[in-house]
Amino acid sequence: MVTKNSLHLLLVLISTIGYTQVLEFSELEKLPLAVNSEDEESLPIFSPDGKTLFFTRSMHAGNKGGKYAGQDIWVSKYEEGVWRKADNSIFPFNNNYNNAVVGVSADGKTIYMLNVSPSKKMRGISFSKKINGQWTAPEDILINGIENDGSIAFYVSPDFDVIFLSMKGKDSLGEEDIYVTTKSASGEWTKPKNLGPTINTSGFEISPFLSPDKKRLYFSSNGHPGMGDADIFYSERLYDSWETWTTPRNLGKPVNSEKFDAYFSIIGDTLILLTSTRASKLADIHKAKVVKSNQEKENKQVEDILKETQELLENIKNAPDYVAENSSDVLLFFQDNSISLYKNSEEDLRKYLDFMKRNPSKKLRVEYAGKIMESTKVGQLLIRDRLNFIKRSLKDSSIAEDRVEVSSNFTGAYPSDVLMNALQLKIK
Numbered sequence: 001m002v003t004k005n006s007l008h009l010l011l012v013l014i015s016t017i018g019y020t021q022v023l024e025f026s027e028l029e030k031l032p033l034a035v036n037s038e039d040e041e042s043l044p045i046f047s048p049d050g051k052t053l054f055f056t057r058s059m060h061a062g063n064k065g066g067k068y069a070g071q072d073i074w075v076s077k078y079e080e081g082v083w084r085k086a087d088n089s090i091f092p093f094n095n096n097y098n099n100a101v102v103g104v105s106a107d108g109k110t111i112y113m114l115n116v117s118p119s120k121k122m123r124g125i126s127f128s129k130k131i132n133g134q135w136t137a138p139e140d141i142l143i144n145g146i147e148n149d150g151s152i153a154f155y156v157s158p159d160f161d162v163i164f165l166s167m168k169g170k171d172s173l174g175e176e177d178i179y180v181t182t183k184s185a186s187g188e189w190t191k192p193k194n195l196g197p198t199i200n201t202s203g204f205e206i207s208p209f210l211s212p213d214k215k216r217l218y219f220s221s222n223g224h225p226g227m228g229d230a231d232i233f234y235s236e237r238l239y240d241s242w243e244t245w246t247t248p249r250n251l252g253k254p255v256n257s258e259k260f261d262a263y264f265s266i267i268g269d270t271l272i273l274l275t276s277t278r279a280s281k282l283a284d285i286h287k288a289k290v291v292k293s294n295q296e297k298e299n300k301q302v303e304d305i306l307k308e309t310q311e312l313l314e315n316i317k318n319a320p321d322y323v324a325e326n327s328s329d330v331l332l333f334f335q336d337n338s339i340s341l342y343k344n345s346e347e348d349l350r351k352y353l354d355f356m357k358r359n360p361s362k363k364l365r366v367e368y369a370g371k372i373m374e375s376t377k378v379g380q381l382l383i384r385d386r387l388n389f390i391k392r393s394l395k396d397s398s399i400a401e402d403r404v405e406v407s408s409n410f411t412g413a414y415p416s417d418v419l420m421n422a423l424q425l426k427i428k
Contacts, residue, residue: 271287
């Protein structure tokens with residue numbers, strides 16, 4: 001029997017597979033001494049043309065203020081097939097605090113920077129423009145709601161329309177979590193919003209990086225299952241939302257190791273950089289080439305699912321109302337970390353409520369994924385609010401609450417992002 005439940009799942013699969021581009025990587029290679037020193041190098045980020053590398057050095061005698069004063073921004077140029085000796089003198093705004101480049105504009109003429117002082121409350125980041133070969137004095141970019149109880153990192157998209165943060169906030173699930181902020185209609189940056197338990201865990205999630213097509217988020221975590229200290233993961237963006245992502249996948253070897261691996265970045269679709277302690281006690285910057293793989297298999301998979309979905313749509317178009325005495329189950333899909341339903345699910349709920357009103361002897365069973373949702377405080381609060389939303393909807397439709405039973409046994413062979421953002425309805 002064709003059901004809207006199966007259609008929903010197929011649409012979820014299409015949105016996931018359609019974005020997914022399986023990548024393989026060459027063996028990692030440590031960048032030369034022109035970039036890596038005996039001290040710690042981290043936070044690598046390319047200019048758009050791939051010819052300038054911005055990164056940080058920590059515990060280095062050449063930093064402004066000396067070895068123990070914080071980290072500086074360093075720059076290395078790629079010229080005539082080699083990386084030139086890194087230099088920190090071109091940035092007069094390096095100081096005794098922690099300085100870092102956290103984004104570069106699409107034209108390469110603006111850099112976005114972080115300057116962290118342990119004794120001062122963070123109000124945002126800053127930017128500098130390159131004019132006549134010189135970088136201008138930094139100007140502030142205010143972001144309300146930043147909490148820097150511990151380490152903090154940013155990634156600014158090249159077109160300056162979205163910023164990802166890793167920080168420990170009041171609603172963090174453990175250590176640092178990934179947050180997102182976007183511009184409001186008035187041009188101000190919104191309060192950073194936690195990406196929720198699909199991305200964040202009781203461990204730390206750090207070093208966010210957005211792919212150039214804005215469909216994939218890379219980050220490092222020690223909370224998701226991995227190979228060692230911290231691994232690099234990726235997650236696909238769903239529904240054109242900045243808050244809804246697929247279950248993270250581990251990039252695996254050779255990108256990850258048993259040591260600390262983080263601060264992934266990519267230039268075009270050909271070269272990646274990351275920070276790792278796999279070759280020494282302190283972090284170094286490594287590179288690898290990108291190799292696309294299994295493209296033919298992926299395309300065939302998408303084609304098959306699209307064909308099946310089209311057949312389901314035709315069957316549903318010609319089928320009677322699916323809410324009947326022997327009705328199949330239906331999933332209500334909520335927006336991520338929200339009690340707001342997607343439009344299709346709003347219609348599904350309305351039909352179930354209409355059926356309940358026409359059939360006073362029937363009862364409704366509402367199931368949620370207790371194993372996942374009750375594992376964190378955030379999940380517990382979210383499922384409580386969603387169930388209260390269903391109860392209010394019943395009350396508004398003059399349906400007695402004793403005609404509804406709630407169960408935490410929703411499981412099935414669904415991805416975890418479906419389990420966390422859906423309630424299953426059953427007519428009894």
